[in-house]
Amino acid sequence: MIDISSIPNIPPVLIYFAGAALLPLFGKGRARKIYLVILAALGLIGVALLRPQTTWDFSVIPGFELIFLHVDGLSLIMGYIFALIGGAAILYSLDVVKENGELVCGLLYLGSALGVVFSGDFFTLYIFWEIMAFSSLALIWYTRTERATNAGMRYILFHLFGGCALLGGIIINYMSTGSIAVGPIKELGIGYVLLLIGIGVNTAFIPLHTWLPDSYPKATIAGAVFMSVYTTKSGVYVLARTFPGAEALIFGNEIPFVAYIGGVMCIYGVVFALLQNDVRKLLSYHIVSQVGYMVAGVGIGTVIINGDITHLGINGGIAHVFNHILYKALLFMCMGAVIYRTGKNNLTELGGLAKKMPVTTITCVIAALSISGVMGFNGYVSKGMIIHAAELEGLHILALALMLGSIGTFLSFLKLTYFTFFRRNGEIEAKEAPLSMLVPMCVTAFLCVAIGVYPKMLYGILPYAVHYDAYAFGHTLSTLQLLTMTGFMFFALRVLIMPHERITYDxxxxxxxxxxxxxxxxxxxxxxxxxxxxxxxxxxxDSFVWFSRNPTAASIILITATGTRLMSPFNHAYKRPERDLEVVVKRRTVEEPMEKLSIGTGVLLVLLFFALYLIAMLVHGWLA
Amino acid sequence: MEMKIGQKHLFGILYVCLAVSIVAGLLLHSHEQAHAAFVWQEIPVFSAIYGFIGCILIIVVSKALGHHWLQKEEDYYEKH
CATH class of the missing domain: 1.20.5 (Single alpha-helices involved in coiled-coils or other helix-helix interfaces)
Known part of the structure; x- marks a missing residue:
């Protein structure tokens, strides 16, 4: 029997980075597949064995500790879900990814996201943050189309801007507090704003979100699955660390502005999602919208229930991160499978796939019901927590906005599943996705349902104690009313939300x-x-060169020229000053060299000047 | 857009759910003197009404935005 507590904590980032480094040794055949499956399992075990404590810290300069592995309740749950869905995404990549480079970048991306989650200080966090940006860029560029290349450029410009803002904020924060430990930011000022912008770029705050729906639909099929998970959610995690329940004084009131940013994202995302034709672009706008819920939860922070301070908001936000990663990765996997088998990515071209790809259809419907927050699926148990927290905090408008977001989400996922799978389309040719894709899809779908039916599974690993009953009667009933009415309205008004072959600018x-x-x-x-x-x-x-050829002639020419110019207005008889000038210039041009002196004369002149200078100095000293 | 046979059953379930939830909501409202924190929590079956209004709002707003302002041809960015 091995004593688990005797195994030292290993940073999960090391497992994935080492795995990425060794990957090219395994060729492109069966060996690579076996290796990847083992790596996915190892990563998961590595995270599962972590125990809450701080290890792996390095003192670079005294009082300046870099902490590579800071494990607590909040980072553990993020670690679990990142490693879990990382494993699913690796399995999903087995057949669809041909090039090793893409896999290496996927692993670096996954590893660095875990690095961000487990880093205990801002500098380590920043380094992994940047690795994340560049490794994910490769996942866009591996599509190898011009549009993808350009989108990747815009993507990295945005993330470099965000990274610079973050670094600036970190440095200013360090200057004012003297600490680089990751924790709530208290010092208001430019550093506060810069940190918020830096995190806001990755978390897709409106209007810093445009990189997301721009680049995700252009990433590779497996790359999009990776990307849908890590960048935005690690952003939410850092937000939960640094700005939990952040409030600002606006018009004399303490307003939880981060929560309201979340509310805006939530509605903005669904309104734009409804206008999309590209399936992965629709999903990308729903990332913005869903991250809005998480940001709202984190922004609400703590809530007072019956006189006790509870972390309902943060818990809700983190629970939603967990659930969202499951269903959103599943949605990207399903749509990836559809694109892989049909080569089409627009709703106007798809349809009629329910019979041809039954497993994909069922898993996609499960994911759609989960994201819409239907009872019995995982979205419901965490979304309700956030709305409940908003109600308890008295944030009326925010609660209504989040409910409106729910309506919009259900509408666009009815649209997505209907137009992809159920609408009649006789022309489409497709067969079911390969097994390596179906297995992670089914596992993820199973988890979505399992958490929805038995929410205690999730509530048990949340960072704080849970004071929320997902299946309280009144709450379940009002959700049922909201969603059934939305379903009814979708079919009544579905002509209005037909997809069109157009793009929407943002x-x-x-x-x-x-x-x-x-x-x-x-x-x-x-x-x-x-x-x-x-x-x-x-x-x-040039004029200096001209002058120094023959200073005497040049000065005469200059004086004559100036003189004639100045005199000409007063002397009316003097008609042709230019001609006279020409005569002067011809008589003595600068081209004809001056009289040359011997070196001895030159030296004598220099000495004379020195003597004059000496006299001037002496006189000056004597006078003073 | 044609309907399949299976979808009719789905509609049946949807209508039944909607009806049942509204009736249950009305019953609950008449029995329970709600400790309403918000004004709208005193409105019976508020969620259903909000769902109705919300759907129209979202669809109309997004379609209006799209048609009159935001939607362009697919190669718009390449051309401009």
Whole structure:
């Protein structure tokens, strides 16, 4: 019998980074598949064996500790779900990913996300944050289309901006508090704002969200599954660490502004999702919307129930992170399978797949019901927590906004499943997805249902004690009313929400215009200015060269020229000043060299000047 | 958009659920003197009404935004 407590905690990031480094040794055949399955299992075991404590800290400079592995309730639950869905995504990649590079980047991305979760100080966090940005960029670029390349460029520009803001915030925060430990930010000021912007880019705050629906639909099939999980959710995690229940003084009232940002994201995401035709773009807007719920939960923070302070908001937010990762990865897997088998990604071209891909259809319906918050599926047990927290905190408008988000979510997932699987389409050719895709899909779908039916499974691993009954009668009833009415309205108004072969522009239109404007500014006014300075300097230099060839002749020419110019207005008989000038210039040009002196004369002149200088110095000293 | 036979059953379930939940909501409302924290919690079957209004609101707003302003041809960004 092995004593588990004797095994030291190993940072999970090391397992995945080492795994990524060794991957190319296994070729591209069966050996690679076996290796990947073992790696996925190892990673999961590695996280499961972690115990709450802090290990792996390095003192770089005295008082400046880098903590690679900080394990507590909050980081553990994130670690579990990241490793779990990482395993599912690795399985999903077995057949669909051909190139080793893509897998290596996927593993680096997964590892660095775990690095962010378990880092105990801001500098370690920042380093993994940047690795995450660059490794995920590769998952977009491996699509190898021009649109994907351009989207990847916009993606990395956004994340570099966010990373810079984060680093700036970290440094300012360190300067003012003297601590780099990851914890709630108290010091208001520019550092506070920069940290919020840095985290906000990854968490897709409106209007910093445009990179998400822009790049995720263009990522590779397996890459999108990875991406749907890590960037935004590690952002929510860091937000829960640094800005739990953050409030700001607006018009004299303490307002939980982060929670309201979440409410805006929630509605904004569903409104735009309803307009999409590309299935993965629709899902991407729902990430914005669902992350809105999490941000709202984290922003509400603590809630007072019967005089006790409970962490209902944060618990709800983190529970929603857990559930969302399950169903959203499942949705991306299902849509990936559809795109893999049909080669089509627009709702207008899809349809009639229910009979041809039954397993994909069933798992997708489960995921759609989960994200819509239908009773018996996992979305319901965490979304309700957040709305309940908002109600208890007296945030009326926020609660209504989140409910409106629920309605919109159910509408667009009815739309997605109906137009992908159930609408008649005789032309479509497809067969069921390969087993390596179906297995992770079924496992994830099973977990969605299991948590929905038995929420204690999830509540047991939440970071704080849970004071919430998901299946309270009144709550269940009102959700039932809301959703059945939405279902009814969908079928009544479905002609209105037919997909169209059009794209919808977002705030990214402004960014693209601004980007183009910036490039125009650099190319036109800025370049003209630079050229003018260039030419001006050259002209001055040229005139010096001209003057020094023969200073005597040059001075005579200059004086004559100035003189004639000045005199010409007063002397009307003097008609042709230019011709007279030419005569002067011809008589003594600067081209004809001056009288040359011997070196001895030159030295004598230099000495004379020195003597004069010496006298001047002496006189000056004597006078003073 | 044609209906399949199976979908008719689905509709049946949907209507029954809607009806049952509304009736239950009305009964609950008449029996329980609710400790309403918000004004709207005193409205009977508020969720169903909100669902109805919310659906229309979201669909109309998003469609109006799309048709009149935001939607462009698929190669819009390549051309402009």
């Amino acid at each position: 705030i990214d239109y402004l960014y693209r215009k601004a980007g183009r404007g910036f490039i125009w500014f650099c190319e036109k006014p800025l370049m003209a200015f630079a050229n003018a300075i260039d030419r001006g300097t050259l002209r001055i230099a």
